[in-house]
Amino acid sequence: MNEPRWLDELEMAAWQGFLEAGNRVARRLEQQLKDEAGLSHPQYEILVHLADAPGGEIRMTELAERLITSKSGLTYQVGQLERRGLVRRRACPTDVRGVFAVLTEEGRELLRGAAPGHVAAVREVLIDVLDREELAVLARALGEVGRRLRD
Template identity: 45%
Template sequence: MSEPRWLDAAQQRDWRAFVDGSVRLTEVMDRDLKSRHGLSLSEYEILVRLSEAPEHRLRMAELAEHASQSRSRLSHTCSRLEAKGLVKRAGCPGDKRGVYAHLTGEGFAALDRAARDHVETVRAYLVDVIAPGDLAALGRVFRAVIARIDEG
């Protein structure tokens, strides 16, 4: 077995900053959405994905992929959103096994309210604290990360 390619001190510092910062930023966004709007970050992400989809609906399998959730986790999250009246699920015409998730009018209104506060949180803790060039670099970095993961 070959020796791992260990990180040097600078790489380790930057890796740890990424891990700590991303976890803490996610916690801040989740806490803010829950306290202000009664939505978890994962619920918010589902509402966003549905709002951007044609007819405000997606097949559950496609939604799971876009929302970076397992199908099982997505099912539980959608059940909570259904109980709140924000999403409804219905069968796919012509595909007895397929299920669509639909954003309701109430769900769209809840998303609109939450998005106004969420964007301020994203600005306050990320966009406004780094240089525009660093934000562009961050976007390039994670598009490359996503591409590598998708290859693999």
């Protein structure tokens, strides 16, 4: 059995910094969305993806992949949005198992109202804390992590 490669001081600082920052940013954004729009962060992301999609609709399996979530987790969140009239579901005409999530006009309006406050919170807790060089390094580094995990 190989001996584990323990993290050195710099590696541990990077790991712990990533964990703390990620958790604190996520908590702050979750609270902001809840307070200002009555949405969870996953629900907000669902609305964003639907708003960006042609016709405001995406097949549920594709939406789960885009959001990096389970189908059951997505089904729950879409169900919550559907109860509020923000999203509806429709059957896929070419596949009996396929279901589309469709953004309603109410959902589009809620998103329009929620987006400015959310972007301001993202700026406050992350973007404006870093200078342009730090943002470039962060974007490259996290982009690389994401690419490797996708493959």
